[in-house]
Amino acid sequence: MFDRIGDFSREIINTQAWLPSWAISLLTLAAAVALALAVHGILFRGVSRMVRNKDLFWRSLVARTSGPVRLGVVTFALSIASEIAPLTATQRDVLQHALLVGFVGLLGWGALTALHIWTTIYLRRFKLGAQDNLLARKHVTQARILRRVAGTLIIIVTVGAAMMTFSGVRQYGVSLLASAGAAGLVVGLALQPLLKNIFAGIQLAVTQPIRLDDAVIVEGEWGNVEEITSTYVVVRLWDWRRMVLPLTYFLEKPFQNWTRDSSALIGAVMIYLDYAVPVEEMRARLAEIAKSSPNWDGKVVNLQVTDFREHVMEVRMLVSASNAGRAFDLRCEVRERMIAWLQAEHPRSLPRRRTEIERMPRDTSRVQERRGQHQAAA
Structure with a gap:
């Protein structure tokens, strides 16, 4: 035809x-x-x-x-x-x-x-907006990293195949094969950053030390993993700043991942009070605060005296929440409502300094007064 x-x-x-x-x-x-x-x-x-x-x-x-x-x-x-x-x-x-x-x-x-x-x-099949999105974050992170790595490899292979259609480039490739040792070393050194990031991306996708939306602490800053590309990771900090880190950072340096196995977290609130504080009443008040808060997940609420200091004792309050953001808000709520309750109901439980004043004997005070007069006359 x-x-x-x-x-x-x-x-x-x-x-x-x-x-x-x-x-x-x-x-x-x-x-x-x-x-x-x-x-x-x-x-x-x-x-x-x-x-x-x-x-x-x-x-x-x-x-x-x-x-x-x-x-x-x-x-x-x-x-x-x-x-x-x-x-x-x-x-x-x-x-x-x-x-x-x-x-x-x-x-x-x-x-x-x-x-x-x-x-x-x-x-x-996976929704990142779910309440418990650990499985979704795992699969989305793996799929996106592997997609970017595979996309990079497809582009490299496509460009290489297109260049090999030119006779000059094809002859250069044959000459490179003839001197494979030196050429391989040069090409390996030239492509080291690219290859390093590709293998780091594959390792991150397989081992998953971080996932999308993980709550992490890096370089002393708290934030959530917002984006994982083939070369870098974007962490959205608590004040909306963005910290950009290379992929290899999460394989070579220590960092904290608060949502590694679960999105739920236990928040700790430390407070230092006088020894006269009624601990049992305070424990009951903490339970009331947790039950009335929409941020509490209904799992953990506890209060313990964890240390004694010279003038105060250390009280630790534990409450749990479904994710890092709710845990932070719940901790702040516990601080505010607990201190307000202590100020209203038990003001003498707040930290105080005690000073004991003793009166000196009367004759001793007169002797010291005479010494002072003689020193002034001299």
Whole structure:
């Protein structure tokens, strides 16, 4: 069928002998591109109407595959036009080589699109906004890190395959293979930062010392893991600042992860009071505060005297919450309501300094008074 189309097109082109061959070739290629874009536009509008009333996934799927399909249709149309247009051998070789590079790029683009679609389908089962989102954070972190690593590898392979279509680059690759020892060392040193981050990303995805939305303390700052890319991690601090750290930081340096095994946390509140404080009443008051607070998860509430100091004793109050944010708010609430209760009901329980004053004997005071008078007269 393509041979018949080509013969028919050549007959039409031969009738237009008054046009130069380069103009005919240009018009042929432009017509092929225009026809391909028109066909793609019609198909895309039809498919878009079909999925208009479906959920967001299908609409985003059609929108994301539009680019690769457009490039594929244009490449196919140009490959047919290259056989029809009156091109010279050199021009046809250049065009076919460009189409080959475009086909390699199309394969890479399609692989990236397929990777994104698979990740989206896989992650639809997990919701980060759930109350207990530990399992969701685990799978989302793994999927996103591995997707970025796989995307980086796909881009590297695609660019390498496109470059190998050029004879000069291919000969350079053969020469590199001939001196594999020195070349491998040089390439390894040059790509060390990239390879280090790639392997660090794979290790983070497998071992998962951190996950998305984990509450961590890094460099003395408290915050939540907001984003994990293929090269760095973004930590959203409590005051909305962002701390950007390399992936290797979480493999080489110590840090605190408050939500490693569970999102629930136990918050501790320390208070220093006088020895006269009624501990049992204070314990009962802490239970009342916890039960009336919407931040308490109903699991842990405890009060203990943990230490004695010279003038005060140390009282530790423990309360639990479902996540780090609620635990912080609950601790603040316990501090505020407990100190208000102590000030109102037991003000003598607050820290005080005791001083004992003893009166000196009367005759001793007179002797000291006379000594002072004699010293003044002298």
